[in-house]
Amino acid sequence: MSGIAVSTTINGDEVEYLCQAEETLLDVLRDRLGLTGAKEGCGTGDCGACSVILDGRLVCSCLVLGAEAQGARVETIEGMAQGDTLHPLQTKFLEHAALQCGVCTPGFLMAAKALLDANPDPTEEEIRFGLAGNLCRCTGYDKIVRAVQDAAREMNGG
Amino acid sequence: MSFDATYHDQIYKSVGTRPVRPDGVDKVTGRARYGADFNMPGQLVGRILRSPHAHARIVSIDTARAEALKGVKAVVTAADLPDLSDGDQSHYDLLDNCMARTKAFYDGHAVAAVAAIDAQTARKALKLIEVDYEVLPHVVDVDEAVQPSAPVLHDTIFTGGVEPKPTTPSNVAARAEFGHGDVDAGFEDADFIVERSFKTEQTHQGYIEPHACVASVNPDGTAELWVCTQGHFVYRQKCAELLGMDVSKLRVTSSEIGGGFGGKTHVWMEPVALALSRKAGRPVKLVMSRDEVFRASGPTSATSVDVKIGARQDGRITAASAELRYSCGPYADIWAELGAMTSFACYDLENVNTVGYEVLVNRPKTAAYRAPSAPMAAFAVESAIDELAQKLGIDPVAFRIKNAAREGTRSSYGPVYGPIGIGPTLEAAQTHAHMQAPLGPNQGRGMACGFWFNFGGQTCTDLNVNSDGTVTLAVGTVDVGGARASLSLVAAEELGIPYETVKTVVADTATLGYNDMTDGSRGTFSSSMATISSARNAIEVMRNRAALMWDISIEDVVWEDGQAKAIGSTHDNLAPLSIKEIAEASGKTGGPIAGHSEMVADGAGVSFATHICDVEVDPETGGTKILRYTVIQDAGKAVHPDYVEGQYQGGAAQGIGWALNEEYVYGQDGRLQNPGFLDYRIPVCSDLPMIDTQILEIPNPNHPYGVRGVGETSIVPPLAAIANAVSNAVGVRMTHIPMSPPRILAALDAQPTA
Amino acid sequence: MVEVTLWGSLAALVDGQKQIEVDAKDIRELFRKLAERYPALRGPIENDIAVSVDGVIYRDSWSKELPEDAEIFLMRRLVGG
Numbered sequence: 003m004s005g006i007a008v009s010t011t012i013n014g015d016e017v018e019y020l021c022q023a024e025e026t027l028l029d030v031l032r033d034r035l036g037l038t039g040a041k042e043g044c045g046t047g048d049c050g051a052c053s054v055i056l057d058g059r060l061v062c063s064c065l066v067l068g069a070e071a072q073g074a075r076v077e078t079i080e081g082m083a084q085g086d087t088l089h090p091l092q093t094k095f096l097e098h099a100a101l102q103c104g105v106c107t108p109g110f111l112m113a114a115k116a117l118l119d120a121n122p123d124p125t126e127e128e129i130r131f132g133l134a135g136n137l138c139r140c141t142g143y144d145k146i147v148r149a150v151q152d153a154a155r156e157m158n159g160g
Numbered sequence: 161m162s163f164d165a166t167y168h169d170q171i172y173k174s175v176g177t178r179p180v181r182p183d184g185v186d187k188v189t190g191r192a193r194y195g196a197d198f199n200m201p202g203q204l205v206g207r208i209l210r211s212p213h214a215h216a217r218i219v220s221i222d223t224a225r226a227e228a229l230k231g232v233k234a235v236v237t238a239a240d241l242p243d244l245s246d247g248d249q250s251h252y253d254l255l256d257n258c259m260a261r262t263k264a265f266y267d268g269h270a271v272a273a274v275a276a277i278d279a280q281t282a283r284k285a286l287k288l289i290e291v292d293y294e295v296l297p298h299v300v301d302v303d304e305a306v307q308p309s310a311p312v313l314h315d316t317i318f319t320g321g322v323e324p325k326p327t328t329p330s331n332v333a334a335r336a337e338f339g340h341g342d343v344d345a346g347f348e349d350a351d352f353i354v355e356r357s358f359k360t361e362q363t364h365q366g367y368i369e370p371h372a373c374v375a376s377v378n379p380d381g382t383a384e385l386w387v388c389t390q391g392h393f394v395y396r397q398k399c400a401e402l403l404g405m406d407v408s409k410l411r412v413t414s415s416e417i418g419g420g421f422g423g424k425t426h427v428w429m430e431p432v433a434l435a436l437s438r439k440a441g442r443p444v445k446l447v448m449s450r451d452e453v454f455r456a457s458g459p460t461s462a463t464s465v466d467v468k469i470g471a472r473q474d475g476r477i478t479a480a481s482a483e484l485r486y487s488c489g490p491y492a493d494i495w496a497e498l499g500a501m502t503s504f505a506c507y508d509l510e511n512v513n514t515v516g517y518e519v520l521v522n523r524p525k526t527a528a529y530r531a532p533s534a535p536m537a538a539f540a541v542e543s544a545i546d547e548l549a550q551k552l553g554i555d556p557v558a559f560r561i562k563n564a565a566r567e568g569t570r571s572s573y574g575p576v577y578g579p580i581g582i583g584p585t586l587e588a589a590q591t592h593a594h595m596q597a598p599l600g601p602n603q604g605r606g607m608a609c610g611f612w613f614n615f616g617g618q619t620c621t622d623l624n625v626n627s628d629g630t631v632t633l634a635v636g637t638v639d640v641g642g643a644r645a646s647l648s649l650v651a652a653e654e655l656g657i658p659y660e661t662v663k664t665v666v667a668d669t670a671t672l673g674y675n676d677m678t679d680g681s682r683g684t685f686s687s688s689m690a691t692i693s694s695a696r697n698a699i700e701v702m703r704n705r706a707a708l709m710w711d712i713s714i715e716d717v718v719w720e721d722g723q724a725k726a727i728g729s730t731h732d733n734l735a736p737l738s739i740k741e742i743a744e745a746s747g748k749t750g751g752p753i754a755g756h757s758e759m760v761a762d763g764a765g766v767s768f769a770t771h772i773c774d775v776e777v778d779p780e781t782g783g784t785k786i787l788r789y790t791v792i793q794d795a796g797k798a799v800h801p802d803y804v805e806g807q808y809q810g811g812a813a814q815g816i817g818w819a820l821n822e823e824y825v826y827g828q829d830g831r832l833q834n835p836g837f838l839d840y841r842i843p844v845c846s847d848l849p850m851i852d853t854q855i856l857e858i859p860n861p862n863h864p865y866g867v868r869g870v871g872e873t874s875i876v877p878p879l880a881a882i883a884n885a886v887s888n889a890v891g892v893r894m895t896h897i898p899m900s901p902p903r904i905l906a907a908l909d910a911q912p913t914a
Numbered sequence: 915m916v917e918v919t920l921w922g923s924l925a926a927l928v929d930g931q932k933q934i935e936v937d938a939k940d941i942r943e944l945f946r947k948l949a950e951r952y953p954a955l956r957g958p959i960e961n962d963i964a965v966s967v968d969g970v971i972y973r974d975s976w977s978k979e980l981p982e983d984a985e986i987f988l989m990r991r992l993v994g995g
Contacts (some may be wrong), residue, residue, distance in 0.1 A: 022280075038197040039190020043368045048837035051368055063714035079190035092188040096180045099802035102810065104187035105194055105369040105418025127846075133421040134846040137837060138368050139419050140641055141806055142813030143845040147839070321926040336922035336990075367993070413972040421993025494990050497922050501989070516922075530995040574921050575966040613992050615964075618974055680994025760974040862970060873995055 010071040012037070015082025021068035021138035025100060027061075030068035032077060039079035039108045043137065050136030053109040053116075054078045060116035082115065090153045092117060100149035102140035110136050112153075113149045126151065135144045163693045163759060166579035167859045167866045174653040178802045179761070181417070181645035182663055193418045195372030195388030196447045203374065204275040206436050206446035208429060209289050211264030211271050214298035214522040214830025215311065218260060218291060221272055225288040234440035235289070237272045241435055244404050253491040255370060255405050256400050257525050258431050264293070264327045265313060265490035265656035266522050268455025270429070275444045291497050298522040298830040302462050302487040303359075305331040305521045311801035313490050313520045328494035331490035331520040338500050339481075339513035346479025350470025354548045358540040360897040361823035362462040364527050366814070366842045369418020369451045375433035376443035377744045378673040383437070386413045388429055390420040391677025395427055395670045402431045405440070410434075413668040422528030425679050427801035431798045444783035454835035455606055456529020460826060461486040461495045465540040467503075475554050477563045478506050479511040480572075484537060487516050489525035498533035502876075503541050505611035506582050506768065508565045511793040512572045515911050522830055528679060530811060531612040534880050535818065539897055542608035542837045547893060556884070557590045560609060568848065581794030582609060582768040588854055589770045597875030602779060602788065604889025607772045610876025613870030619687055622787070623651060623694035625702070625753040629740030631655065633691060634667040636675030636907030637683045641810075641871070649799055650688045650865070654695035656722035658738055659812065673758050681869025684799060685860075686761035692864050698755025705749040706737045722817060763862025764869055769793035771812065772876035775885040779908065782901030784820050784832040784886055796860040798866030808874045809851040815878020817841040817843045821898050917944045920959065921989045924963070925956040941965050942976040944986075964991045 006150070011037070021030050031037040031054070038142030042065055047062040054063045055077040078118060081108060082089045091114050094100070096116035101107045117124060117132035124132060129150050179439045188193040223235040238261040245252035255261070267670030288838055297311035309329055318326045322333040347353060372386035383405065389395045392414040397703050400407045417424060433446040448457070466483045482503045486496035504512050551557035564582045582717055589595065589607060599605060622634040633651050637643065644664040652659045676682070699719045707714040708726030716728045724742060726734040746753050774787040790810040798804040821841055825833040834840045859866025883894045892907045901907040925932050929952075938944035945964070949956045955963075958993050964973045966987040972978050973991055980986060 015497070024280075032196075038188075038193070041194065042196065042371065042447075043370070043418075044837050046450065046836055046838065049368055049450075052471070059325075079188075079768045083189055088188065096184045096189050098180070099181070099642065100807055101187055102803070102806050103369070103417060103419045104192055104365070105416070107187050108190045111188060130846040130848075137842060137844065138366055139368055139421070139842060140810045140815065142843075142851045143848055144800070144809045144811035144813065144851045145806060147850070257944075259987060307949045323926075323930055334923050337925075338922055359929055420995075425993075425995070441950075494923070494993070497990055498992065499921070529991050532993060571969075574919060574989065575969040575971070576985060578969050613971065614975060615992050615994060680992060682994070760972075761969050762972045762975045840930040 006068055006069045008072045010074050010076060014077045023069060025068045026064050026065040027066040027068050027071055031063060037078055037080050041105055041108065050107050051109040051111060052113040053136065054153045055112055055116055060113055062112065072091050079111055082111060091150065094149040094153040098149035098152065102144040106136060106138045110138065110146060118119060118154055118157065123154060162474065164688060165862055165864055167861045167863060174649045174659050175797065176801065177578050177649065177801050178800060179597050179645065179659050181642050182648055183644055184867065192204040194418050195287045195415045196370055198386045198415060199373050199445065200374055200376055200443035200702055202888040203276060203445050204280045204440055204442040205282045206273060206275045206444045206463040207286055208318065208432065209268045209272040211260065211269040211288045212267065212831065213264055213293055213295050214267050214300065215296040216264045217296060218262060218264060219272060219294050219903060220292045222290040225270060226274060226285040229281065229285050229288060231277040232274055232285045233442060234275040235272060236432065236435045236439055241402065241431065242440060251401060254398065254769065255425065258427065258429065259489065266524050268452065270432065270456065272335065273432050273436055275440045281913050284445045289378055300486050300521050300826045301866035302519050302521060302828055305487060305519050305691045305692060313522065314742065317492065317520065318870060327900060333488065333518040333520055336497040336500055340570060341511030343479040343511045343513045347470045347867050348473065349478040351473045351617065352548060353470040354551065354553045355468040355543045356544055356634065356895060358377045358465045358467065358543065360362055360463045360536040360539060361687040362523065363818045363822045364454055364840065365421035365423040366458040367419025369425060370448040370450060371428055371457060373430050373433050374443055374445045375430065375437040375707050377434055379441065382409045383434060385430060385434065386415055387412060388415045388417045388424060390417065390424040390640060390679055392638065393669050393674045394677045395430060398427045399431050399434055403434055404581045411668060413671040414666055417638055417640055420640055421530045422456055422679060426458055426527050430774055432912060444830055450837060451835045457650050458525050460529035460532065460844055461488065461526050461536065463499065463536040465537060466659050466869040467540045467544045468547055469544050471552060473552065475552055475559055475562045477507065477509060480520050481513045482510055482540065484514065484516045485519050485531060486516065487521045487523060487526060489510060489521055491525050492518055492520065493526060495526055495533045500571035502534040502611055503537035505610045506565060507563050508606060509572060516804040530875040532693065534612055534876045535815065538608065538610050538876045539883060543883050548771060549699045556607060557586060561586045561590065561764055577872045578861060580766060580768060581856055584856050584858060585768055585770040585794060588792045588856060589772055592772065592790060594772045594788060597773065602889055603774060603776045604885045605774050606881045606884025606888055607770060608877040608880035608884060610769045610873055612681065612767050612876060612901045614685065614764040614767050616764045617676035619690040619761045620675055620676055620758045621687060621690040622672060623691065623698050623755040625698055625739065625743050628742055629663045629743040629744065631657065633662060633664040633711065634665060634672055634674045635687045636667055637687045638678045640678050640683065641725065641806060643683045646684045646799040646803060647687055647691050650691045653697055654692050655699065655739065656720065679783065681871040682764060685764050685863065685867050685869045688799065688867055689863055690757040690759055693757035693759060694755040697757060698753060701753050701755065702739065705742050705746060705753065710734055710735060765796055765860030765862065766875040767794055767868050767870065768829060769873045772879040773881045773885045775882060775889055776888045777886055777904060782904035784899060784904065786816055786849055788849055791874055792854040792856065793873055794856045794858045795870045796840055796855055796863065797866040798855050799867060801855060804870050805853045807871050808853045811874025812851050813843055813848060813869050815875045816848065816882065819879045819882040819897055819899060822902055823898050916982065916984060916986055918986045918988060923986050923990065924958065924988055927958065928952045938980055940980055941972060941978045944980060945976065962991050964989055
């Protein structure tokens with residue numbers, strides 16, 4: 003079985019892999035590279051649990067082919083903290099108890115990061131629409147929205 | 161040592177605070193390992209072949225071509241899962257649901273499974289399995305299934321609980337009746353009566369993590385199972401029974417669980433994964449797709465409920481009755497019975513009667529969904545209560561307060577209540593600012609009450625005091641939403657040490673005694689009780705060690721603020737010994753220090769909630785927007801208030817989805833039309849407002865800290881609260897859940913024009 | 915002697931009776947005597963019955979003592995989510 007050779011950058015590191023034509027980026031991340039932080043909740047782009055940032059754009063990695071990552075920059079949850087320093091969003095998710103089961107959390111954090119990267123001072127409505135592609139079944143979103151608001155405040159210098 | 165579970169009022173240092181959870185960093189960095197995040201050497205990929213028919217006899221299955229495919233290592237059918245039920249019907253039903261034996265009972269019912277070297281090969285193999293079906297007439301609707309003309313699922317089932325015993329088989333598996341007094345006389349006394357029929361559609365728990373496991377059976381008969389579950393000890397028991405294994409040979413480790421809400425209390429494909437591994441001689445990973453989760457795990461019942469309530473002009477209810485039909489899927493269960501028990505549990509009624517009918521239909525096996533069966537009954541009852549209040553011209557909250565159950569009330573399901581919180585939640589609602597907020601055009605406010613039993617069960621914990629004085633707590637109840645934080649708080653409280661020095665972990669089945677599942681809102685209730693007991697046992701050991709170190713009698717040692725103190729005039733010059741000092745010396749005073757606990761944590765207190773909701777309905781589209789939502793619920797004692805609020809908010813959000821949008825849609829062919837998150841749409845962030853919470857603390861007398869279960873009750877009131885709000889907004893009584901835009905428009909169109 | 919009320923679908927297993935008098939000091943003895951008198955209850959007692967004693971529901975505490983004047987209900991074992 004031949005594969006497609008892909009060179010890409012994941013969380014700042016150069017990575018090379020072989021994948022099949024039909025393999026998704028999510029499959030590659032999880033099964034070939036051991037990056038299991040992105041989750042498969044649906045496989046159809048409806049739940050956002052597999053969210054990653056591809057060349058600065060938030061995507062569902064289950065809807066991207068592994069081969070499409072050629073030459074791209076991929077950011078995943080595993081690269082969000084800088085060494086042992088958590089990203090402010092990660093810290094605020096913990097402080098606000100913005101997770102219960104936590105399986106949607108990596109996707110929410112990537113989506114929230116993409117949102118704040120583009121719009122550092124969003125309104126509540128902008129946050130709610132910015133995160134509308136990510137499903138959480140435990141929290142009712144209340145504490146997630148509050149965590150993102152608080153993180154934005156802190157990142158803007160309080 | 162006997163354990164005193166009686167409630168004692170006390171000032172708390174740790175309990176009631178809001179620290180960061182011990183498993184938190186793993187979850188925000190992607191390191192936490194869920195069901196599908198685990199792999200074993202040589203692991204194969206499992207896939208299941210499912211029936212495309214709602215009801216069909218399986219004439220034959222030919223697996224030869226699949227087995228011959230290169231890379232296929234095992235194919236299993238029901239023949240590989242022998243019937244060991246020995247007359248135990250629930251065992252047989254579970255086995256039959258895991259792998260259909262003679263008939264496929266629903267679209268998605270498993271009929272065969274393969275294990276192959278990769279997913280592509282496994283998918284190809286499924287296509288090579290030839291199943292010869294004889295398609296049978298089917299029935300999916302709960303009201304149609306009870307008709308004499310309906311296709312009968314099982315010709316061996318005759319309605320139980322009726323006299324004389326029926327002689328023809330029926331889809332009504334059982335009838336159950338509750339109540340007291342004389343409802344006919346009560347209705348005679350009534351000045352006003354409301355009588356209505358209500359329907360709710362089937363919904364799914366909708367956990368984001370699909371079912372996933374890795375099974376590994378060794379040639380010597382020992383086996384390991386890594387699985388996302390609400391109860392790994394129960395999964396061990398069920399899998400061992402179904403496969404004829406010794407319990408001790410099967411070690412089950414619960415992964416982090418990505419939501420369950422009752423849906424991960426049953427085994428679905430785990431026994432199949434074990435059977436595949438046993439046949440292939442290699443580990444097998446089996447992960448459901450979202451489509452499979454919807455079609456073939458366990459959603460809640462679809463229901464049809466008739467309610468009648470009568471009251472006097474003075475606002476006192478004189479009689480109440482309900483007849484409830486709940487779908488069970490293809491196997492008999494007690495869903496209608498639970499609905500019949502809970503329907504009128506909020507009220508103090510002289511005359512009440514409820515009758516539940518368990519209805520078999522060609523849909524997946526019904527499983528528990530958060531306070532199972534209660535939300536649908538509450539929808540019917542609380543809608544009728546609201547309508548009755550309107551007829552009487554009484555404020556709906558005041559009407560409920562006047563008729564609310566209290567301590568000493570005989571509940572509609574039998575027992576007399578101890579101290580309960582329905583009255584206080586209603587009074588809090590009455591004075592809540594939300595109730596006074598102004599409403600605009602096309603807006604409506606609704607409120608409703610809800611009840612859930614809560615229960616406890618078998619529980620076992622181990623508390624180890626490490627050599628540096630830190631503590632490791634091993635529990636056996638799966639943490640579904642922050643319980644490790646709560647249990648660390650409880651251990652810290654009881655020992656008198658900082659929260660940060662306690663680490664709680666969930667032990668696997670080989671390293672701790674049996675624990676019942678995390679269901680019935682029991683996780684924190686039961687395991688906190690066992691944790692308190694373990695801590696008290698460890699304190700006894702530490703008092704003993706301190707006495708040895710001081711060379712005094714243990715009677716002269718007390719435990720206070722995380723240290724041993726000597727009492728009595730002869731010892732008062734002794735400086736206290738901290739837990740750290742005692743732990744450091746433990747090697748020389750008798751070895752490691754631990755406290756163990758094994759118990760049946762019974763005595764969980766019943767729980768009540770009142771919800772208030774404002775909506776705006778667009779008369780053009782029939783779309784409903786939730787404007788404001790308030791949850792008021794009794795927690796007994798909120799151990800970690802953040803996670804108590806989280807349970808309240810999460811239950812409300814699930815209820816909002818159920819009330820407005822979520823439903824299983826079946827086609828004429830009996831196939832599920834919307835088995836995906838796009839078409840089965842659960843609420844997203846932009847659908848909801850902030851959800852306000854108010855925690856009441858009415859201590860449970862049967863728990864040392866007064867803790868009650870909190871997880872489930874919050875899903876009980878929303879269907880009714882939102883239905884009342886929508887009804888008030890549009891001026892038409894809504895009787896069919898979900899109140900999707902087409903249903904609201906139809907209700908508006910059916911109104912006579914003014 | 916305690917009076918036991920059988921509730922819901924359980925009444926059908928004891929010839930439709932709702933109230934039964936049993937001489938029992940705890941839940942264990944109650945179950946033993948009920949199983950002797952009504953064989954149809956044997957299966958459910960093993961894993962399908964809960965006992966309400968003065969309003970508190972016991973699922974597995976078979977050593978729970980039953981005071982003479984206690985109010986006792988047998989019901990189906992609850993399930994939860």
